Amino acid sequence: MTHLVLASASPARRKLLVAAGLEPSIVVSSVDEPAVTAAAQETYGELVAEDVALVLARAKAEDVADQIDDAVVIGCDSVLDLDGQIHGKPSSAAEAISRWSRMRGRSGVLHTGHWVVDTRAEADGGTGATLGATASTTVHFAKLTDDEIEAYVATGEPLRVAGAFTLDGLGGPFVTGIEGDPSNVVGLSLPLLRELLSELGLAWHDLRTSAHRGAQGRRDT
Template identity: 60%
Template structure:
């Protein structure tokens, strides 16, 4: 059977509703597993600070953590237990905003979000989204054992919002839950005056980049579509 005609399951190692929605809109219904990665501890241990490297490292750590869990559950299942599906691909993602060379993840609190927006307004930053893909398939099912990643980079131009608009936006709670303290597909969309690059990368998951990664693993993109 060809790769296109055989469905390959994907596990998303992320709790992000936006990433899940992006995959679903692209015809992919992933399993969702959230990693136990302690991001500050990882960064402290490695000493990595460059925004692109931070995004890729954290995406890799999340993918590997979930991949270990998925593999363990599959190997530990009883012969008659069909609860754990056969492992397919595991995708980890992480986004940070590069503003003046500093990697900005989620704000610590509302005060931090307000401060950031006062620095960001009227300026531009680079949204770096790391992607890490792991192939857990058995070799007899076409598995490669491959593990690889890449970073999507999109330039984001922020509008010259007022203090009142910043306060109102932060009060919605949305900026506290997302990297860079903004969204382009939510309440904060009106405060983004333009982007240069992949829109999906700003949302949190670049579909074109993910397709490139699956292709490198020998996986045809249509084989990820639900119902194949």
């Protein structure tokens, strides 16, 4: 069985993988996101939103991979590009309200960086590979009233997610449409992850079968 490790505390990302038949372990990285972004900008110059998401996804995956042997580690990070400005999680309710006041009735692009690191031994099919890519989905937002924005922010949900909204949670009624992969907006593009894993020689159906067998074994004991 291939041990998959998700380097993220996001319950939405884990739920996506479980619903698709995989059962990853969870190991949260200790990456300092502002410091990683600043270091990348110093090295490469100004970063666009897609690059920020990928740099952070790689940092998280490699941080956890340094701690875990014999596994395939998956790191992700999402940011919202609105008029060329990069937005992660709001730092306060006031910031979330201000952001939604600009987002309502408009469109942004949600970028999710994905990075996988293979720490499996060569004898177990390991490749030692570290690779990634970014998926991007355009999101159209409803024309919310001030009262709707304040009530949504008061739930606390916008403070816990990149872009200050969800597609699969309380923010769902405020997204009028998307262009692209819906799972990417939730936080992890299943089609893109499938492609990255295939580059490691891992077929999704084999991983799904292994996860099913592992779950069956736990039920049988």
